[in-house]
Amino acid sequence: MGVFVTGSSGFIGLAVCEALLARGESVVGYDLASPPPFAEAIFAGLPGRFEWIAGDARHEDALTEALAASGADRLLILAAVTADAQRERTAPRSVIDVNVGAVASAMTAAAAAGIRRIVYLGSGSAYGASGRDAAPLDEATTPLRPEGLYGISKQAGEAVALRLAEVCGLDLVVGRLGTCFGPWEYATSARDTPSPPFQVLRHAARGEEVVLPRAHPRDWFYGRDAAAAILALMDAPRLPRAVYNLSAGFIWSLTDFCRALAPRRPDVRWRLAEPSEGGNVDLYMAYDRAPMSNGRLCADTGFAPHYDLPAALDDYLAWLDAAGGHWLTRETAP
Template sequence: MKIVIFGGTGFVGLNVAEALLARRHDVTLYDRAELPLSALRSLAEYGARLRAVQGDITDADAIDALIAEGVDAIVLGAAITAGDELERASTARVLEINVMAQIPILLSAIRHGVRRVVNLSSASAYGATGARVEILDEETPCDPVSFYAISKFASERSVARHAELFGGDFLNVRLSALFGPWERPSSVRDTPSLQFQILAAFARGEPAIMPEAGMRDWIYAPDAAEAVALLIEAERPRHRLYNVSRGGLWPALQWGEAYAALHPGLQCRLAAPGEKTVIKLHGAYRAPLSVNRMADEFGWRARFGCAESAAAMSAWLTQHKEWI
């Protein structure tokens, strides 16, 4: 298929692109940011099947012209992933990019007969509900609180409503706590994972001192990308919303310890009482996402657990030493 990923040169976009290219699809990355040189080198083997187009997500004319060239599927991955500081500074921008900018893309997809659109949403859409239940499935009512969470939930409802009104084949995917290859903080992403922050501390020659264990339903980004690829390829999905997660809780501290064990001299530990740490956990506790829907319909389960993802990330950084 010919697939366009909006936000394609970002963290999640690059992981999805790799998964799709490996499955022999043609991929166009549309993003305001250039394709990083490290990614360009890494993906060079795919030749003309990969294209990067620089452009703004709010440029409706440029986007319509791109889709008019002939597109089988679209991934809506452009978003401002905002913590409290970025929300304070750019409240309107969060809503503009995460919700309003999608509407011309959806209308263009309908107009030009795009077969499938997959909107990358977030577990944050569950909001305060995540602290009140033991597990979050796709039928659990949402109670989004932050502007980021509100924007992701609103994007889901907008995508679903466009499908109802115009007959588009549109899906929403709620991704849990992501980490892994190609992650980097930026002006539109100020919530780096604990794993990224651990690796950044190691790169500075410092111990990774954790404020707490960091219990989350972490998922290694290549696993999430494989799930997205499955949903793009699915002939007739039975649902319009899917959770994508490891499906259980485990601590980032354990991941840091597993990574450190592969590299003698590194240390990851909890902060002592009164000890300062630059590592920051973003967001309050949230129950894990149920992945029964993805497992029952597609047989999909995340392959990488804590130790496996630490080993995989170590191998990846061996090939991409300059990344962190």
């Protein structure tokens, strides 16, 4: 009995593993990259048991063998490549191999191992151009209109997972994850798009002025809440739906973030860009996406977010102090 997590050394993978270990679960992490040393130290002090297996989620035979040997009865499919435009141009196959092919491998492995519950972590990017409208993005009614290869591949991965669950008789639930920030976010070879809040804090840690292209209001989802939402899907005995939005349910802007950060870090310098400037925080899109509705998630699982902006900032800054300033300023985590 336990939980098998693909993509366990990524941002959300680490957050989920920490949450599982904190409640005493046995966790097997499956990732090509080892957990950062700071994560290993934190995990060792938690009541659960953690084992990392070096493995490529794209390799079906190895994944099937590892999952069967683990004795896990639950599977979280978190492995993904979060691609920017540069990777789309130069290595599109690598994105599809992980975001679609590795999903098929994981579902096949789950069928062979008799896994009781599978959670596939999709993405709000699957909504794509529908986010240009003002209406909240809804699982049941909003069309999926992905714009970039990441969103396209995550929509495809979701469709593959749902189809294989149907034909193999597997208990699968999909969580479309909103835009996250918080503890454990760091630069990896599979993550090209660090969150704007992370970028703000990284500029500040380097002593650089933060120049925001625009205020950019969004339903930013704190990583600890995101992990709790994923576990809520994993834990629910029966769910009436196959797909759920995982989101905060409230909105604040990057200007709100910087204003809240200023009294906590008085040396931070920030401003909005002038019309002729582009800013030094990448927002990845020219519009402010509509929020993702989380009403069905809350109603069906009892999930409720615990971190508004002040609570998230207090927790995140304390975590960064414990992790060390180099967590933000290095290209990869120590």
